Amino acid sequence: MDGVRLLGLGKRLTELGREVMDGAGPVTLTPGEIAVVADVLRHPGSSVREIGARTGFAQSHVSNSVARLRERGLLETARDSADGRRTLVRPTARARRAVRARADRPADEVIAAAVPDAATARRVTALLDELSGLLLPPR
Incomplete structure (x- = not known):
């Protein structure tokens, strides 16, 4: 081959x-959103910049995707207590359940x-x- x-x-x-x-279910994501969710599942508590570096997406694209995914209940964000300028991203329980249902x-x-x-x-x-x-x- x-x-x-x-x-x-x-x-x-x-x-x-x-x-x-x-x-596998009602949640439909764009390929970019899938990449962001997959990265956050592998690296919970990452900053938007870190997600962008790993996925290759521009920081603005990651920020927009995170905002949409947060509105849909798949990701949650919090300010970094050590650096208030950074936003840390984690998957929600709903995202974990959706991934498990799809994977199975x-x-x-x-x-x-x-x-x-x-x-x-x-x-x-x-x-x-x-x-x-x-x-x-x-x-």
């Missing part, structure tokens, strides 16, 4: 993953719809399970 094919596969897997996640949703239906038949779907699912075991850290 060459790099271009690998990137294409990654893009297709991302599309399928988004399809699984989008069908099986991909079987989406994979079955992406391939020509049930036997191929079972094979793809088995191969993806094997690949995830080889390439991803344990949960």
Whole structure:
């Protein structure tokens, strides 16, 4: 497999993953909001600047995303007690529940719809399970 094919596969897997996640509940987020929430879940208590540095988004974009996500009850913010100019961002319990619900949703239906038949779907699912075991850290 060459790099271009690998990137294409990654893009297709991302599309399928988004399809699984989008069908898991009423919360719809933009790709940028997903990146911000994912970063905050991995690094709770981060500043807007730190989130921007890790995601590659401009600080203004992160600030706007955080404000929207706070209004939707997915993130909470507080002033840094050590430096009142900094805003620290944490995920809410609602965000954690939404992520858990999406993460636990099986991909079987989406994979079955992406391939020509049930036997191929079972094979793809088995191969993806094997690949995830080889390439991803344990949960």
